[in-house]
């Protein structure tokens with residue numbers, strides 16, 4: 001497993017130089033979030049990730065979690081690392097001061113979360129899910145629930161989970177069967193089985209707070225009859241609740257994180273939010289988890305890139321086609337070969353392009369929560385809701401591509417366990433599945449977000465892209481990139497219209513086009529961010545910045561992205577406009593093997 005190195009300089013570039021963190025935090029009134037303070041937090045978090053979490057990544061993969069009579073033991077070192085995490089106050093970083101938090105904006109938590117994810121995704125899922133539970137209780141809980149649960153989650157003494165999936169349903173939660181019955185003391189008796197519950201049982205915290213979807217007796221069928229409950233492992237008075245882990249899964253990857261079957265057997269639950277509004281309230285958790293999963297894609301691309309780059313500079317094989325580059329060695333390092341560079345640059349473009357997408361999304365989360373202007377809040381909310389399915393599905397798809405390229409750069413050694421490159425592929429593969437598969441995210445984007453808003457959500461974003469492209473003057477060295485982005489930005493609207501027209505006569509056209517549409521959109525969104533990075537780097541160079549290598553590398557990676565990655569939009573466009581007929585023509589009975 002490559003040792004993780006926190007990408008501090010790149011984070012500084014993204015946050016301070018491109019996204020202008022100072023103006024952002026000032027506009028929120030969070031003046032304590034100064035550049036120096038953010039740098040200090042990043043540096044401390046980076047140290048923890050490099051020194052404590054990264055070495056446990058392979059241990060977690062090798063040992064996995066173990067299950068014994070309802071109890072789960074996490075891999076060696078996980079519990080101690082969690083205790084250190086709590087002792088250092090990390091769980092409370094971006095949580096409300098009223099409940100013991102440090103009150104910093106969410107986006108700062110998101111920067112720390114990127115590093116944790118890169119160093120050890122499986123470990124990071126334990127505090128990650130707690131964070132989602134905190135957001136949900138903060139947003140929808142009663143003052144008493146906040147006092148009892150939020151305080152302990154913020155301190156890190158307790159952790160949280162998200163319980164949606166059941167044996168027969170994951171994507172289609174409208175069919176869930178877990179029941180809730182009102183009892184005489186005003187709580188609910190919860191009965192049912194949830195599966196695949198991440199961090200459902202473990203030995204890292206003294207209590208586990210499950211956030212559970214269930215249907216109150218007599219509630220309507222479908223998504224309109226679902227309610228949300230807090231179901232603690234230990235009740236506030238210390239008695240053990242009737243929620244038990246029945247077993248854990250044996251999985252392709254993320255071995256260090258427990259994936260649990262959770263049995264609720266007359267477990268005491270407490271309603272969160274109004275009756276039958278559970279799915280709506282759970283979206284607070286799900287949207288957070290979707291962005292968290294998108295981060296997994298970025299983190300995997302980064303870690304795999306770090307491993308591949310180190311290897312490509314050391315591994316010797318054949319000579320460069322344009323003449324010997326390392327005459328003192330028996331062969332040249334493989335980084336001289338164009339195809340190896342293609343792989344490395346693809347990883348780099350996805351890792352760094354994904355990073356800025358995620359941290360800009362973090363700034364939008366801040367605005368939704370804390371902007372002083374309602375207009376700005378609404379605008380940020382709509383942008384975030386448009387960008388979330390793109391970030392979740394696109395960044396996890398390209399994250400897996402980047403992780404696979406990391407294996408490829410290592411040649412046969414990439415396939416061998418001790419190098420750890422194959423672990424990154426196995427660990428990241430789940431990111432395309434949980435929190436809504438790529439297919440489900442694509443339907444959300446095209447069907448719900450774009451077409452149902454008559455294209456308004458798309459136009460909100462394309463206006464921003466249009467403004468950026470227009471701002472690039474004819475004398476700019478990046479005018480060709482701006483021109484290409486402007487063309488695609490216009491085309492995006494045109495293809496959306498075409499699919500929308502077809503969908504008026506056949507709804508299946510949406511499902512037939514959706515994944516290509518999502519990937520097409522993802523490549524354009526990432527191009528927008530690469531252009532922004534190139535322009536910022538150019539400005540720094542023209543102002544005489546001394547780190548010329550750093551800034552030139554940004555510009556050259558942007559040029560690579562536009563020349564070699566962005567053309568993928570063309571094939572996605574052709575596929576999505578090809579119509580659904582060839583997908584539906586084969587009769588189900590004629591699918592045979």
Ligand SMILES: Cc1cc2nc3c(=O)[nH]c(=O)nc-3n(C[C@H](O)[C@H](O)[C@H](O)COP(=O)(O)OP(=O)(O)OC[C@H]3O[C@@H](n4cnc5c(N)ncnc54)[C@H](O)[C@@H]3O)c2cc1C
Nearest residue numbers: 162163164165169170171196197198259434435436437439
């Ligand atoms: C390791 C792991 C951890 C997990 N952690 C959690 C957790 O903490 N909490 C939790 O609640 N769940 C968790 N899950 C569950 C996960 O979110 C679901 O597995 C996922 O949402 C997919 O649901 P499913 O498995 O039921 O697949 P299905 O819904 O059965 O989907 C099967 C396939 O059909 C496709 N499909 C379904 N409907 C449509 C449609 N309308 N149009 C097009 N395609 C469609 C899907 O895209 C997919 O390819 C976890 C799963 C795993 C494996």
